[in-house]
Amino acid sequence: MADTVLMQEMSWMAFAGHMQRGTPVLLAVGATEQHGHHMPLGVDAYLPMAVAVGVAKEVGAIVAPVVSYGFKSQPKMGGGPAFPGTTSLDAGTLIATVRDILRDLVRHGARRIAVINGHYENQMFTIEAIELARRDAAALGIGDVTIFRCEYWDFTRASVLAKLFPHGFPGYALEHAAILETSMMLHLRPDLVEVSKLAKEEPASFPPYETFPVRDGWVPPSGVLSPADSATAEKGRWLMENYVEDIAAALRKEFSLP
Amino acid sequence: MADTVLMQEMSWMAFAGHMQRGTPVLLAVGATEQHGHHMPLGVDAYLPMAVAVGVAKEVGAIVAPVVSYGFKSQPKMGGGPAFPGTTSLDAGTLIATVRDILRDLVRHGARRIAVINGHYENQMFTIEAIELARRDAAALGIGDVTIFRCEYWDFTRASVLAKLFPHGFPGYALEHAAILETSMMLHLRPDLVEVSKLAKEEPASFPPYETFPVRDGWVPPSGVLSPADSATAEKGRWLMENYVEDIAAALRKEFSLP
Amino acid sequence: MADTVLMQEMSWMAFAGHMQRGTPVLLAVGATEQHGHHMPLGVDAYLPMAVAVGVAKEVGAIVAPVVSYGFKSQPKMGGGPAFPGTTSLDAGTLIATVRDILRDLVRHGARRIAVINGHYENQMFTIEAIELARRDAAALGIGDVTIFRCEYWDFTRASVLAKLFPHGFPGYALEHAAILETSMMLHLRPDLVEVSKLAKEEPASFPPYETFPVRDGWVPPSGVLSPADSATAEKGRWLMENYVEDIAAALRKEFSLP
Amino acid sequence: MADTVLMQEMSWMAFAGHMQRGTPVLLAVGATEQHGHHMPLGVDAYLPMAVAVGVAKEVGAIVAPVVSYGFKSQPKMGGGPAFPGTTSLDAGTLIATVRDILRDLVRHGARRIAVINGHYENQMFTIEAIELARRDAAALGIGDVTIFRCEYWDFTRASVLAKLFPHGFPGYALEHAAILETSMMLHLRPDLVEVSKLAKEEPASFPPYETFPVRDGWVPPSGVLSPADSATAEKGRWLMENYVEDIAAALRKEFSLP
């Protein structure tokens, strides 16, 4: 139990020690969302949590329990809510969840907190949660909190993208359940990927707008937004190393860590 | 991936199959709360999740991702919010979280859902969440949902209590981080229990009221509300078997399962 | 009007004098809920209000207007919402009501406030209201407020229980509309009790869980959870004296009253 | 207990009978607010409740427990929040309280409900509560609810005003804690009026706007907005008879009562 980075595996005494030493706290925010025929509903929670744990070990931080439910899946970002199993929170609930956790971490003394998002649709709601938690802190006269926030995939190096997409990167928009996520899952949890079920479909093609309800045919039946068949565990390892190293470097800089 | 009971390990196709077959869904609701010097902050999430998984395997149900944050710890129930690491949600946030999850499960077709609570303070908020999710369902004309709810420890058999507490059971009120929870953790996750750190303290003694702020001396410094030194993994196994068998039996009855 | 303890009977000048002298304020929180064939819907408001008034006279406190509506009745605690007349608030509404009242009392200068609850289902929501009112106070830099909270029945002395239940106390869980409440109403408001309508039923018997909707047969048709036919006004007087004396003593201690 | 009109004094069986017979339900909404040196904080709850009880007896309706706390007192309407004892709810809380009560009364079968307001500041919030309760009902497909709403003083007959104000009626705006309310309290609860403390002040004089914070000198120090020294119990009786008769007539018409 002694040297875990996970808050849920740590006694309150151990956590108290971290607070006294000013240890940064990382919070991964995920979702429960379809990820094609070949990957499980938990991908968007597994991946930011794995990144957070890797980064925490690298910089001497600790990691709070993952937020397993995120904002409603959107067709252009994750296939949409119609896929069975995609189980989501209202905006107000997600904002309140992250705000409450941040407020309580600040109460315990955390002054350097990083929110690592693994579900595209969560972005703006984690931002609002941070804004409101900072308002809460300001009301108590606490002004020295720094909060870092990212989508982990925004750290993908151009050199890594070039290796993964030799014919050009189609953009993160269509990367749902596709090469990046599948490769990382093959690296981290190969037991949860069924390569044989990888759909052979055309990439999704969306117009520059949305309709509610979504039109038939916009989202491929599998829920995979672009072909993932070139995914490999090795590529996943490259990505994980990329993310852990570069987010760790960013935290060292922003949190003035050694 | 094929025969997991965990939604997060399951593809949307597998989940869809469950919905078509009418599989019940179990939702464990926990907390991030101090559990003495000898146990980690995640006990209240680990235990109801372990119970839920055991029950799901027994009755052919599936289990949604655990809710890892619960309502504010109270001194008489869990030591209170002052212990470092005890990280909690406001009432409205917890209610909304469980309500949203239930609403979305119902949207996917779940009609038999069980909420298994592992943190005493969550009780009334999970009740309100269920009431509101039923109101949401009623607004859509959905009237055939049955929701089961329990604190798992209320299933402890008198015979098991007698074996565990030969000198008489002091009541669940003081069982925070004590014999029941420690035994179960020794059975399930012995790697997360440090028996050597078991505090040798008198049981907590509370007056029949609360004060805010709490008075010094009411809660033992360790956060353990009554001595846990007779906890063993074997006792934990008895308890787990008790809970799984009896909650499974209750679900079979209430959900008309084979 | 001069020597009333009731805020609603007091001029603002009289109230202002109390605030200047540091008089504690008591707030009774009740419900509008069925109490069997023999008692009225207002029992859960009458009783904590009577206790509060008794205590206030004893310790020199004043009493705010009662909160007459409480959280949704639950079958195992009060028969459940299906009984006609049981008229309840959502959790958020009850929390906000008590929070707003506490916030405004603090604004007027009250620094010692006691919340006396008369409806089991209200417990956790009054706790959250107090937590949030304390957060409100903290935002204004007010740190010297002490709030006392109780369910009045938790003060029942063992000696009184022994006299009332010579064959053993079945527990508060089944005491809804039963011997304790009926005796107190016979003592305080005999005009509102119809002894002849006391149901002759078996005590309710609940499994260690709930279902929504509740199953037929769990709650006795009368709404009385255990037989009340041994209730008497004298027993009610014992209870009232017990509660007033012991809650007064607790307030003297916690509020440092003479 | 048998022939009370008060829900709080009525058993659930009696209430159920009323619902089966289609009895209308009246809800008085008040406040806890200063009413000068000579009257108590509860005036705005006592008066609409007395009117409601009078009307209920007249038309065969029943009366729900009064809402004792209202919206924040405003200087031009009731002296403002600065007077000690004026204890108020946020807008959202008051709206939710009345909405929840209405929703639950509709659930029990009430289809003709009257909201009788006794605190000027509550007007718009009771309107929103009714709008939202109707939205709730519509979501359940309930379309046959009629809700009546009034400030009771709007029923004052011109002939009664002429008798009370022989030199001309200054308008309801300045009638806070003045002739109308004082007369009614002298009629209904003379024990709670201290005529000797009637302030001898000029009527309040307000500009056609407000400032926050309020300016010194706008509100008379006593909190009485216009002189009340001509108030008598007889005038109070005239008013009560006026209100009861005319509101009863309005309900008979709108609720198609015999």
Add this chain to the structure above:
Amino acid sequence: MADTVLMQEMSWMAFAGHMQRGTPVLLAVGATEQHGHHMPLGVDAYLPMAVAVGVAKEVGAIVAPVVSYGFKSQPKMGGGPAFPGTTSLDAGTLIATVRDILRDLVRHGARRIAVINGHYENQMFTIEAIELARRDAAALGIGDVTIFRCEYWDFTRASVLAKLFPHGFPGYALEHAAILETSMMLHLRPDLVEVSKLAKEEPASFPPYETFPVRDGWVPPSGVLSPADSATAEKGRWLMENYVEDIAAALRKEFSLP
């Protein structure tokens, strides 16, 4: 762009200059509501905005973007929600909108803010918004904000009323879409008034209460609550000059402007 009073036409540098010089900020709050056959849905936004701009030029203030949607129209005040096009916000939404704007203006340094309301139904909700924005400011230790609030028509001089209503003023209650508003629109936006469509109807006549749903026949079919056929642009000019001069004078006094 240089000498506009409108925030939306001003660069952030220009706005910053105003904040440094302590310029007051005016916020007009309106509605989207029917105004008879002869006037458009935007009247309640156009008019307070025109007043605000006039006042701002007079006293050297600036004007924030108008709030174009207001609280639900009521039959007795504006014809009610049933008229097509009347598009409104829930109470909580309107309160939050004005609160957020005020909070952010205070954050930028505004210390003298005037809320000018153009829709009767908004009154109490703008009051609550101001109360809550002041609570927000207090939590940050900001205590020197003055907020002015009015319905612009409350500034109508007796002499102007006498000229407009030679046979006596029927009261603001029935002035919806009638002489005052029509005259002002004829003065300000004659292109948006179709005099030929002025309904020839009897004035509305309401009982001293409301029913939900509203009864047929209470509101004239046109939506105009009293005849507007004597409206002229000249009268509109008188009114505008009246409002601008007198509100400007009030602001000079309350904001200590030169």
Add this chain to the structure above:
Amino acid sequence: MADTVLMQEMSWMAFAGHMQRGTPVLLAVGATEQHGHHMPLGVDAYLPMAVAVGVAKEVGAIVAPVVSYGFKSQPKMGGGPAFPGTTSLDAGTLIATVRDILRDLVRHGARRIAVINGHYENQMFTIEAIELARRDAAALGIGDVTIFRCEYWDFTRASVLAKLFPHGFPGYALEHAAILETSMMLHLRPDLVEVSKLAKEEPASFPPYETFPVRDGWVPPSGVLSPADSATAEKGRWLMENYVEDIAAALRKEFSLP
């Protein structure tokens, strides 16, 4: 008044006619946000409104009053909240505003509604507003509403981008107050652009994450995220024509318009 497309300039009769004929309704959602030294705070409201009006004339739709306040500006998207004049709503307020407007438009009979967003930060909140308005509609059994949503700039044709950015398009991320917006404003409201004040700065450069508070130096002092000096009114005309034509075409397709 007869042939306006603006709801605020339209009588309720005219609006009613549109509803009877099934006319689509467009809602522009903007913000009050800094746009450099050379453009005013209202750009994000002016532009989507101009696009909406252009599209409405093209397809025979009408346009609701613009939402002038949006979600909090973010440094990477619009310079951030620190710029004076950037006046924003909390997430919950913006969601509620758009939800309420949509709900009321649906109540009036609108079945084809388009939300045209002009402020990047609003995207996810308008999505949630639409999801919740659809939930509201579903509760009333209304299932035939289609809602279209877009950021207007996502319709920029590749050919237009190529003409505007001959050296390659740097991406929408840095286009705040830059060539696209400045060109459109020069075309539409040249009176509100001060070309001489165009900042000569390097484009902003952001790391792949955010910090709260934002770091000094990330946002150029002017608030312009990339150089706008090549903006011209002609380019603005190209863009407007592009947006109007292509959004009109999309609405014709999705709304089955002639």
